[in-house]
Amino acid sequence: xxxxxxxxxxxxxxxxxxxxxxxxxxxxxxxxxxxxxxxxxxxxxxxxxxxxxxxxxxxxxxxxxxxxxxxxxx
Amino acid sequence: xxxxxxxxxxxxxxxxxxxxxxxxxxxxxxxxxxxxxxxxxxxxxxxxxxxxxxxxxxxxxxxxxxxxxxxxxxxxxxxxxxxxxxxxxxxxxxxxxxxxxxxxxxxxxxxxxxxxxxxxxxxxxxxxxxxxxxxxxxxxxxxxxxxxxxxxxxxxxxxxxxxxxxxxxxxxxxxxxxxxxxxxxxxxxxxxxxxxxxxxxxxxxxxxxxxxxxxxxxxxxxxxxxxxxxxxxxxxxxxxxxxxxxxxxxxxxxxxxxxxxxxxxxxxxxxxxxxxxxxxxxxxxxxxxxxxxxxxxxxxxxxxxxxxxxxxxxxxxxxxxxxxxxxxxxxxxxxxxxxxxxxxxxxxxxxxxxxxxxxxxxxxxxxxxxxxxxxxxxxxxxxxxxxxxxxxxxxxxx
Numbered sequence: 001x002x003x004x005x006x007x008x009x010x011x012x013x014x015x016x017x018x019x020x021x022x023x024x025x026x027x028x029x030x031x032x033x034x035x036x037x038x039x040x041x042x043x044x045x046x047x048x049x050x051x052x053x054x055x056x057x058x059x060x061x062x063x064x065x066x067x068x069x070x071x072x073x074x
Numbered sequence: 075x076x077x078x079x080x081x082x083x084x085x086x087x088x089x090x091x092x093x094x095x096x097x098x099x100x101x102x103x104x105x106x107x108x109x110x111x112x113x114x115x116x117x118x119x120x121x122x123x124x125x126x127x128x129x130x131x132x133x134x135x136x137x138x139x140x141x142x143x144x145x146x147x148x149x150x151x152x153x154x155x156x157x158x159x160x161x162x163x164x165x166x167x168x169x170x171x172x173x174x175x176x177x178x179x180x181x182x183x184x185x186x187x188x189x190x191x192x193x194x195x196x197x198x199x200x201x202x203x204x205x206x207x208x209x210x211x212x213x214x215x216x217x218x219x220x221x222x223x224x225x226x227x228x229x230x231x232x233x234x235x236x237x238x239x240x241x242x243x244x245x246x247x248x249x250x251x252x253x254x255x256x257x258x259x260x261x262x263x264x265x266x267x268x269x270x271x272x273x274x275x276x277x278x279x280x281x282x283x284x285x286x287x288x289x290x291x292x293x294x295x296x297x298x299x300x301x302x303x304x305x306x307x308x309x310x311x312x313x314x315x316x317x318x319x320x321x322x323x324x325x326x327x328x329x330x331x332x333x334x335x336x337x338x339x340x341x342x343x344x345x346x347x348x349x350x351x352x353x354x355x356x357x358x359x360x361x362x363x364x365x366x367x368x369x370x371x372x373x374x375x376x377x378x379x380x381x382x383x384x385x386x387x388x389x390x391x392x393x394x395x396x397x398x399x400x401x402x403x404x405x406x407x408x409x410x411x412x413x414x415x416x417x418x419x420x421x422x423x424x425x426x427x428x429x430x431x432x433x434x435x436x437x438x439x440x441x442x443x444x445x446x447x448x449x450x451x452x453x454x455x456x457x458x459x460x461x462x463x464x465x466x467x468x469x470x471x472x
Contacts, residue, residue: 005235006207009343016346016349016350019354019357026357036350037350040347043339044340047339050234050235052230052236055237055238057239057240057241057266065266070240
């Protein structure tokens with residue numbers, strides 16, 4: 001399952017902190033950089049692509065919630 | 075009969091004190107000229123369209139008021155009417171004051187607020203933190219009206235990743251509190267969201283009243299899902315606002331508090347990316363500086379040139395060596411020739427060639443004086459070419 005935006009952002013912050021500290025070996029830091037770049041892209045895509053979903057909830061016959069499209073009554 | 079002023083006033087006072095209806099009286103009117111003195115006594119005037127009645131409420135009674143009386147407020151005052159002899163005026167000595175209409179609501183509000191506060195429903199320790207990135211937001215409000223649209227619009231602009239689940243309820247009228255409280259319980263029972271916003275747009279105090287209902291307050295308190303209240307405009311504060319985990323000033327404000335702003339997060343993301351790239355650039359720059367320093371050394375910059383140099387040096391040395399050897403050889407040859415010439419000059423054969431002869435005795439001894447030979451002895455005379463065997467005839471000594 002894809003990681004949530006929150007988890008991705010937290011990992012990215014970790015990576016940036018590690019890179020800024022600068023004590024990782026070159027190969028390791030390149031790996032971190034690569035991972036960080038991927039996270040930036042993933043998070044950016046999450047921010048760009050999202051489309052709001054709105055549903056109306058009503059009580060079904062058995063009491064369980066039933067979702068239906070929300071149509072503006074305005 | 076002449077009365078003094080005091081006597082007149084005291085007479086009237088006694089007269090009024092003797093009327094039982096004036097000792098326990100309810101008077102309905104509108105408050106005006108309300109003043110609260112530092113002494114703690116409250117003074118005001120009750121009036122209607124055609125008349126006014128001066129009133130006083132002493133400190134002890136005023137302290138028991140459940141609301142703050144304000145000018146224009148319609149009230150029912152209870153007390154007794156008596157004369158204040160100093161001013162020669164009668165007034166209502168008010169012991170209780172209750173509001174009418176909106177005033178009643180105020181009283182009810184204050185009463186419920188005090189009760190719930192005492193029970194701990196407003197306790198900050200009970201308040202739950204909101205999820206930073208809610209996955210599903212339950213909106214409990216009217217499906218008609220501006221409030222729901224404002225919220226949906228702002229939620230969409232800021233954080234469209236959060237799904238919105240609308241639980242439509244009536245937000246005013248006698249059915250409203252039951253429906254709102256029911257929706258809160260329902261949302262919890264079926265765990266339909268990880269955040270709830272409940273509220274409505276602005277209106278009169280009567281319009282907002284459902285959110286001052288005890289059932290709504292208790293349902294909010296019992297919700298395991300964090301609740302943001304969003305009732306009316308900024309100055310309106312309802313009981314729901316006190317109980318909710320977070321109070322928003324308006325429905326739009328609730329949407330802002332509920333979710334992060336993606337534009338802001340995009341900026342943060344950009345900043346993180348910049349920091350990451352910058353720190354890598356710094357590292358690469360440091361490494362390349364080290365590399366440059368090494369590369370500047372000639373050996374690495376142009377290894378072939380270095381080898382060529384060495385080759386040239388080698389050639390040069392070789393050439394030197396060859397000519398040195400040649401010189402030495404020539405010198406030796408010259409010396410040899412000189413020696414050979416000298417040797418030649420010294421050779422006895424050369425002397426003999428010039429006509430000299432060498433005489434040797436029979437035993438080979440070279441004869442250097444006449445006395446070295448004996449008469450009659452055969453001696454050998456070496457000539458330039460060949461030799462002679464001669465017999466000594468005579469010795470001529472010097």
